[in-house]
Amino acid sequence: MQDSRSSRRRLLRIGGAAGLASIAGCSGILGGSSGGSSDGSDGSGGGGGTDVVGQIGSGRSPFGERDISGGVSMAEMPSMSGELTLYSGRGEPLVGRLVSFIEDLYPDLTVRPRYNSASELVNQIETEGDGSPADVFFSVNAGSLGALKDRNRTVELPTDVLDMVPDQFHDPDGTWIGTSGRARTIPFNTNALSDSEIPDDIFAFPETEAFRDDIGCAPSYSSFQAFVTAMRALNGEERTRQWLNGMLDLGLQHSYADEFLVSQAVADGEISAGFANHYYIQRVLAGRPDAPIATAFTEGDAGAIFNVAGAAVLDTAENPDLASTFVSHLLSAEAQDYFARETFEYPLVPGVDPIGRLPSIDELNPPEGLDLTQLSDLEGTVGLLRDVGML
Numbered sequence: 001m002q003d004s005r006s007s008r009r010r011l012l013r014i015g016g017a018a019g020l021a022s023i024a025g026c027s028g029i030l031g032g033s034s035g036g037s038s039d040g041s042d043g044s045g046g047g048g049g050t051d052v053v054g055q056i057g058s059g060r061s062p063f064g065e066r067d068i069s070g071g072v073s074m075a076e077m078p079s080m081s082g083e084l085t086l087y088s089g090r091g092e093p094l095v096g097r098l099v100s101f102i103e104d105l106y107p108d109l110t111v112r113p114r115y116n117s118a119s120e121l122v123n124q125i126e127t128e129g130d131g132s133p134a135d136v137f138f139s140v141n142a143g144s145l146g147a148l149k150d151r152n153r154t155v156e157l158p159t160d161v162l163d164m165v166p167d168q169f170h171d172p173d174g175t176w177i178g179t180s181g182r183a184r185t186i187p188f189n190t191n192a193l194s195d196s197e198i199p200d201d202i203f204a205f206p207e208t209e210a211f212r213d214d215i216g217c218a219p220s221y222s223s224f225q226a227f228v229t230a231m232r233a234l235n236g237e238e239r240t241r242q243w244l245n246g247m248l249d250l251g252l253q254h255s256y257a258d259e260f261l262v263s264q265a266v267a268d269g270e271i272s273a274g275f276a277n278h279y280y281i282q283r284v285l286a287g288r289p290d291a292p293i294a295t296a297f298t299e300g301d302a303g304a305i306f307n308v309a310g311a312a313v314l315d316t317a318e319n320p321d322l323a324s325t326f327v328s329h330l331l332s333a334e335a336q337d338y339f340a341r342e343t344f345e346y347p348l349v350p351g352v353d354p355i356g357r358l359p360s361i362d363e364l365n366p367p368e369g370l371d372l373t374q375l376s377d378l379e380g381t382v383g384l385l386r387d388v389g390m391l
Contacts (some may be wrong), residue, residue, distance in 0.1 A: 030343035056101045056338040070351025071333030072164070074105060080329075081108035081320050087125065088106075088138040090120025090309060095138070098338050102329050111326075118144035118198075118222065119378065124153055125314065135317040136326055141226055142308050145176040146376030152337040154312040164331045167346045169308055171218045171373060178308030179330045181346035182277040183364055184227055186296040186303070187263045198296040202231075202303030203239075206246025213251035214272040215222075216265055219390040220259050222378075223277050223307070229381045231302035231372040234367055237384070244388045254390050260284075267291040275303075279344035286344075295358075299365045306366040307349065307375065309339075361387050 058389045063133035080102075088095060103111040116124070118139045125132050125148065137154075139145045140386050146308045148154050154175035162174050186198050197210050205211060218224050231240045248254075256262045259276035266274050269292070281295050298304045311322040311330055329335060336347035347354060354360075385391040 005181040023209045029059050043345060048299060056098055056359070057333050061211055068117045068207075068333045068352060070353075071336055071347075071349045072077065072331075074329055074332045074334055077328055077332060078108045078325050080322055080325055081268070082319055083110045083112065084135045084319075084322055084326055085133045086111055086113045086136050086138060086326075087121045088113050089140045089144055090138055091115060094343055095131050095144050097342070098330075098335060101334075102326070109178040122147050125153060130316065132316045134313055134314050135319070135323045136316055138309075138311045138330070139176075139299075139318070140309050141220075141222055141375065142178070142310060142372035143174075143229065143375035143378055145171070145228055145310050145312050146373035146377075148312060149175050149373065150171070150315070150352050150376060151167055153315050155317070157313060157327065159332070161324055161328045166329065170310075170346045171369075176177055176310050177331070178310040178313035178338070178348050179308045179326065179327075180343065181348055181361065182223070182279060182307050182309070183297070183346065183358075183366075184223075184303055184305045184307070185276060185278045185281065186273055186298070187265050187266045187270075187276050187281045187293055188273040190292040190294050193271065195296055197293065198273065200299045202298045203243060205303075206243060207362040208250075211250055211273055213253075215247075215250070215274060216253035216256055216262050217247075217273040217275045218256040218259050218262055219385050221256075223259055224275060224376050225378055225381050225385070226307055227275065227302055227305060228295050228385065229375045229377055230367070232294070232377070232381060232384070234302055237380075241384060243389060244390065248388065248390070261291065278358065279309075282344035282358075285356070297359075297365070300367050302367060304364065304366050305370065307347075308372065309345065366389055 084100065085201060088099070092113070096113070099111055099113050103109055104140060105336065118141060119251050122144050125134055137145070137148060139381065145154070148271055149171060156174045157177055162170050162177060165178055169181070170176065188198055193210060198204060199208055231243065253271055256265065260280045260283060262274040262276050263280040265271050266285050267288060281293055284291055284293055311327045313320055313327060317323040331349055333349070336349045336352040339345045340352065344356060346361055382391065
């Protein structure tokens with residue numbers, strides 16, 4: 001395991017931009033169709049026939065066109081018509097182009113997106129009750145999806161939609177599904193630290209003097225809060241509190257607003273290491289190919305969780321078939337490729353590869369025994385972070 005981890009670190013460190021420009025093509029075909037016809041017919045998909053609809057957006061210039069024949073094309077999916085209200089906890093700058101692409105593909109489809117933070121939208125859906133206009137909730141993390149499930153606001157997705165991703169990336173009850181993934185990582189400055197100085201164990205960090213006054217995080221950011229929530233679920237409240245206090249005693253810099261800023265600070269040498277999801281490092285390298293930043297992983301603990309963005313059909317959906325078919329389009333080959341190119345996230349559909357010098361999902365070592373729906377208890381995490389003085 002140690003040898004595998006060191007190899008992954010070397011892979012990520014060697015030649016940042018060269019890694020980003022080296023894009024593997026997709027391989028393999030995911031069998032089966034997805035979703036029932038939203039308009040009651042068994043009509044063909046948006047592009048007709050079985051041709052790939054095409055790349056969505058311009059992509060990031062070093063990447064160009066790539067083979068996305070793995071997975072199911074939107075052209076093979078049922079067509080959509082009617083009106084659909086999408087509550088999106090994913091920001092418009094990240095996913096607006098994808099939503100518009102899907103809407104434009106079908107002349108008789110109108111998508112009405114409402115963008116806000118995932119937690120705010122969960123509260124809004126709860127406040128609106130049975131009168132909510134929301135048909136689909138698109139979340140930045142599994143915790144918010146789990147929160148809606150806990151409130152009995154999600155409905156079961158069709159089996160052929162759930163089958164598009166491995167079982168660990170959808171709710172066991174089938175009421176939400178992951179659309180893209182993010183690995184928890186440690187960005188570090190290669191001028192200040194070597195990969196051998198980054199512990200494999202998240203609980204070794206408070207005792208690592210190399211990080212004293214030189215490691216940062218974004219405690220108000222949902223991804224960091226999901227990480228702390230995972231630690232609470234796996235290790236209990238008291239041990240998590242001890243870890244947070246230990247990091248503060250070490251001089252943890254906790255004033256960053258988000259994890260892209262943490263990663264930028266690492267690349268700038270402002271701090272030598274930080275806590276961030278994997279794609280923030282890749283975004284820094286996309287803009288600054290020679291930046292002295294690399295990615296390290298812990299093993300089998302809360303520091304190595306693999307969270308998902310995902311979607312659910314709500315109990316207020318006027319046309320559940322239409323809503324489910326829209327969700328299946330987020331799992332199309334084109335959409336999965338879009339997530340890889342535009343957000344640097346992991347595609348969840350087999351046959352669509354990530355971008356960047358990243359280990360495959362199978363090579364990651366997330367903790368065992370963590371149900372992603374356990375990440376819904378953000379309230380308890382926020383209370384703990386306030387109690388220790390990080391918020």
